[in-house]
Amino acid sequence: MITTQLITEWGERLDPNHVLEEYPRPQLMRDSWLSLNGFWDYAFTDTPDYPDFFEGTILVPFSPESLLSRVHRQLMPDGYLWYERTLPIHSILSEKRCILHFGAADQCALVLLNGRKACRHVGGYLPFETDITKYLEEGENTLTVRIQDFTDQSYHSRGKQSLRPDGMFYTAQSGLWQTVWLEWVPDTYIRDFRITPDIDAETVRFDLAFSGAPGKAAACPVQYRIYQDGQCVVSGSSLRPSFTVSLPDPHLWTPEDPHLYLVKLTAGEDTVTGYFAMRSYTIERDGGNIPRFCLNHSSLFLNGVLDQGYWPDGLYTAPSDEALIYDIRKMKELGFNLLRKHGKIEPARWYYHCDRLGMIVWQDMVNGGGYFKGPHTWIPNVLLPFQKGISDTSGNYWFFGRRNQKGREEFVREAAHTMALLSHFPSVATYVLFNEGWGQFEASRLTSVLKRRFPGSLIDSASGWFDQGCGDYDSLHIYFHKLSLRGGGKRRCCVLSEYGGFACRIPGHMAVTKGFGYRDTQSPAKFRQAFHSALEKEMPSLVAQGLSAAIFTQLSDVEGELNGILTYDRKICKLDP
Structure with missing residues (x-):
């Protein structure tokens, strides 16, 4: 339970009249565009009918659950959230089209222009757009968006969001959480x-x-x-x-x-x-016939950090472009060359900054499905044999919470959309299909499907456990045991895709009174000692045996999870640069 509302220095300086004004799609830019970030009217309703009145204003693109939205209220699965604002259109340009863009809307969105349906979209993490030219009128136009968010009560992708946040699962957020914008384009x-x-x-x-x-x-x-x-x-x-x-x-x-x-x-x-960028990512065997991760055909050890992409004041939405840059630069300053984006897809500008600053990215697909019926995170980690040998095909859909066929089909579509979207960014090196069994199904078949559709892409098919013997990596999570390869690294490239998790409490910079971690350290000094012991004493022998990557948990504290290198408010770094 959140007991203290933290705020970052960027949140403290936020000017509501100038919110995330940078061009939102640097991989494909035009001159003619208009940001719609700023104050919109909002209302919560119990039915899908248009509200009788609007309750106040919300600062877009911050979700209503966040501090920076000025609302700080949870949208529940049986409710609806309405947004509305005017669009002043001085003239409708001949042989031009007006495209309305949404960076992301969590989770189900209905878009209306002057009361007429413009589009529907399902999925809280991917961008969508609609041509609104035929709905426009010269003068004042009314743009309305209705949101419904089932969070963890449905099969839709949800990442780490939970209506009952605890431990490694965090506050659910909803609504418009990335930039909304217009652009005029030619007829073709x-x-x-x-x-x-x-x-x-x-x-x-x-x-x-x-x-x-x-x-x-x-x-x-x-x-x-x-x-x-x-x-x-x-x-x-x-x-x-x-x-x-x-x-x-x-x-x-x-x-x-x-x-x-x-x-x-x-x-x-x-x-x-x-x-x-001119670059290549491959898995190639070294002189000892060990498969290694290679950048431009040269072996490169990936020293990485798990990155949840959560902010205490904006939740999924960083308070500014400078805040996004800070996390990336700080990790580079500490000597890391990889960020694993965990259970979330970031705005395009985050990947752009990784491209230009030189930070390699491993991208998780956003997990979904029903309640995970099987043993949760810690049991497979403690009972090592439990990690392998459980099939994720149709006979075990119930085990992984994947009985719903529509949910499985939706995940496949979103995975392909994710890879198509992020293929723009040179920093993205690997896609993590499933993590620790969350919503996992048919990993072998899906890996083959995505490999055919996106030739040359590297895929970590099952990060942590429930490995199906497919993909490019033998992907291990080790928290409660001494670091080892456990027989990996012979047929596939061996990676330690999660390790560490050392909890370190910094009074005055915690969102909770009690927190979660895999191992307690009593001070920043003890945290540094544990970190350097793992990295400098245990890791070198594993690299010699075939380890190609090690990803430390994690970049920052998040709510009740206190195992970050940075505190949740990004004001304290527990490691010495």
């Missing part, structure tokens, strides 16, 4: 593009997707310009939406030298800018 426009670097062939492949008038996109030539350090190094055009460009002697991306190329694409009247 570039909806998305994928950039695939090939460092061996010294080429870059572009695959563009268009939206708009039927037939026009097929006849729309694409002009491209690639920039390095502000200078155009390659330019040309293509009559096809998919094409490959030669890029001789490429400058390779590494955490120490996170070099990015800028690209400008023009198709008809539409121009977008983005960026990419």
Whole structure:
């Protein structure tokens, strides 16, 4: 139970008239856009009917459960949350389309424009958009969003959210929690593009997707310009939406030298800018025939941190862009080169900062499903044989809380959407399909499906336990035992995808009076001693045996979980840089 409401220094400085004003999609930018962040009217209702009145204002994009929203109220599964604001449209541009974007809305959203349904969306973690041109009127327009959030009472993806937060599960949040924005685009426009670097062939492949008038996109030539350090190094055009460009002697991306190329694409009247990096992630065998994680074909040990992405004042939403940057830079300062984003998908700007600052990312799929029927986290960790040998196929759907077929189908769609979305970002190296059995099902089949759809992607199919013998990694979690490989590292790349979990209480910087951790340390000095003992005494021999990555739990304290390197308010660092 939260007993003290903490606030970060960025939350203290927040100007409600200037909230997260940075362009929300740096991987695909246009000049013509308008942020809709700021104060909206809100109401809670018990029925899906339009409210009789609005109760006050909420600061978007902070969820109503958060301190920074100015509401601080929980949306329950049997209720509805309404948002409303006006859109002043001075003129409707001829042969232009107005696209309304939502970074994320948790969990089920109905979007209305002037009382007419514009779109519905289910899923609290992925962006969506809708063309609202035909609903617009010159002058004042009314934008309304109705939210319903089942949190952990349904099969929808929920991450670490719980209506009864305790230990490793945290306060549930809902509603609009990423930037909402408008942009004007031509009648036919570039909806998305994928950039695939090939460092061996010294080429870059572009695959563009268009939206708009039927037939026009097929006849729309694409002009491209690639920039390095502000200078155009390659330019040309293509009559096809998919094409490959030669890029001789490429400058390779590494955490120490996170070099990015800028690209400008023009198709008809539409121009977008983005960026990419020349890099490759592979699993390759070393001289001792041990599979190792490799960046640009060179073995790289991944010294990582588990990152929940929670904030005491904004919950899922960082109070500012500077706050996002702080976490990444602080971990780099401490010597880490990897962040494992745990049970959450961040706004695009977080991945962009990892790209430009040089932080490799492992991305979890957001878990869902019903109640996890099997033994929970600590039992498989203590009873080592229990970690293997339990099938996640149809006969055991009940065990993992995956009986609902719609829920399984939704997870597959969201996993593919996640990989398509994050393929833009050079820092993303691995996708974690399932973690510790939470909502796990058919890991082997899904790994094969996603590998076919996204060739070259690395997948940790089952992080922690209930391993099905598939994917690129033998992925271990060790908290209650001495660190060891337990026979891993022969057929697949062996990684310690979670370890540590040392609880350290810092009075005045705790959200609870009592907290959770896998092992208590009584002071920052004891915390540092435990950390360095694991990293410097136990880890080197494991690396020699085949360990390729070690991910420490965790970046910051979160509510009742007090095992962070940083306190929850980010004001104290328990490690010495």
